[in-house]
Amino acid sequence: MILVTGGAGFIGSNFVLDWLAAGGEGVVNLDKLTYAGNLENLRSLEGNSRHVFVQGDIGDQQLVRQLLARHRPRAVLNFAAESHVDRSIHAPGTFIETNVVGTFRLLEAVRAYWGELKGGEREGFRLLHVSTDEVYGSLAPKDPAFTEQNKYEPNSPYSASKAASDHLVRAYHHTYGLPVLTTNCSNNYGPYHFPEKLIPLMIVNALAGKPLPVYGDGQQIRDWLYVGDHCSAIRRVLEAGRLGETYNIGGWNEKPNLEIVQTVCNLLDELKPRAGGGSYREQITFVTDRPGHDRRYAIDARKIERELGWKPAETFETGIRKTVRWYLEHGDWVQRVQSGAYREWMNTNYAARAA
Ligand code: NAD
Numbered sequence: 001m002i003l004v005t006g007g008a009g010f011i012g013s014n015f016v017l018d019w020l021a022a023g024g025e026g027v028v029n030l031d032k033l034t035y036a037g038n039l040e041n042l043r044s045l046e047g048n049s050r051h052v053f054v055q056g057d058i059g060d061q062q063l064v065r066q067l068l069a070r071h072r073p074r075a076v077l078n079f080a081a082e083s084h085v086d087r088s089i090h091a092p093g094t095f096i097e098t099n100v101v102g103t104f105r106l107l108e109a110v111r112a113y114w115g116e117l118k119g120g121e122r123e124g125f126r127l128l129h130v131s132t133d134e135v136y137g138s139l140a141p142k143d144p145a146f147t148e149q150n151k152y153e154p155n156s157p158y159s160a161s162k163a164a165s166d167h168l169v170r171a172y173h174h175t176y177g178l179p180v181l182t183t184n185c186s187n188n189y190g191p192y193h194f195p196e197k198l199i200p201l202m203i204v205n206a207l208a209g210k211p212l213p214v215y216g217d218g219q220q221i222r223d224w225l226y227v228g229d230h231c232s233a234i235r236r237v238l239e240a241g242r243l244g245e246t247y248n249i250g251g252w253n254e255k256p257n258l259e260i261v262q263t264v265c266n267l268l269d270e271l272k273p274r275a276g277g278g279s280y281r282e283q284i285t286f287v288t289d290r291p292g293h294d295r296r297y298a299i300d301a302r303k304i305e306r307e308l309g310w311k312p313a314e315t316f317e318t319g320i321r322k323t324v325r326w327y328l329e330h331g332d333w334v335q336r337v338q339s340g341a342y343r344e345w346m347n348t349n350y351a352a353r354a355a
Pocket residue numbers: 005006007008009010011012030031032033034035036037038056057058059078079080081082083084098102130131132133162184185186187188189194
């Protein structure tokens with residue numbers, strides 16, 4: 001078995017689905033089912049005995065120790081986190097609880113389990129911690145892309161909490177010898193992406209005839225990677241990554257936000273033209289910027305390519321087309337995730353932003 005945490009979220013559910021489809025070992029999936037966790041993402045696994053879902057908190061050390069003792073996984077992959085920068089600005093507390101304290105408690109439970117393993121089981125065991133490029137801070141326009149040697153300079157409560165978790169993971173390797181691997185990935189997009197994040201929000205709002213809220217001047221740059229490529233990179237790092245190392249993961253796809261939104265509009269104009277005519281671009285609205293908004297992220301992914309031979313399979317053009325099609329074909333999923341809590345968040349984040 002492997003133990004995956006946060007496997008009902010966007011990347012975690014894509015990972016679990018891909019892993020089982022590729023014939024990997026069984027998965028114990030531990031997820032708290034916060035607003036971002038959605039068992040519907042895993043519906044195709046209903047009745048599949050290779051997937052065991054457990055609702056619970058990574059910070060519940062007793063539960064994690066029980067799961068480890070019962071299932072004896074050969075690896076733990078930690079996807080569980082609070083992941084939305086805007087939410088971390090409105091309410092940072094849960095980010096500290098899950099991303100910092102939760103990761104610490106998970107590390108303690110894993111350390112105790114690993115400490116009792118013997119021989120091949122001990123040798124082969126891995127803890128893979130899934131992290132983000134945001135820990136490196138913000139780049140100026142001409143700065144080289146982030147390498148694994150960049151200083152940590154997190155700027156939001158979210159990225160600071162992820163940076164803290166990365167430091168703890170590193171310290172558990174250095175101090176206790178825990179066999180860890182850390183990945184720092186750029187912005188993902190693809191199926192099951194919760195529509196509070198840029199790309200799915202723009203698709204969903206466009207189709208609903210709502211404004212497309214671009215923060216500030218829309219010239220902030222992100223480096224986009226199709227989620228399936230992130231999952232294949234994680235599989236590769238788990239398989240062959242060097243213990244204690246960190247691997248940056250990215251798709252060499254730097255793009256300003258406004259261009260992303262325009263691309264989404266162009267694809268929707270082609271695949272689902274507006275009933276009343278005109279382009280979805282007419283719905284673009286510039287709104288008050290995110291406080292402390294990082295200007296540019298870019299990943300130098302040469303280490304993972306050189307050491308592990310990993311490269312993304314999708315270009316941005318193929319990945320974004322697949323993604324827009326997925327949202328058009330999954331209207332029911334979109335409708336169901338737009339619960340009362342979702343509408344409340346939309347109000348909290350956007351009502352006070354001047355257009
Ligand atoms: P997400 O918010 O979609 O999903 C997070 C999942 O974790 C949810 O299912 C949630 O229920 C679960 N969870 C939250 N707190 C928990 C807790 N205390 N115990 C157990 N489960 C808990 O996030 P995502 O976008 O899928 O990101 C997954 C991981 O990848 C995160 O660690 C994030 O920092 C990292 N990451 C995300 C991106 C991205 O672009 N989305 C890029 C790089 C790295």
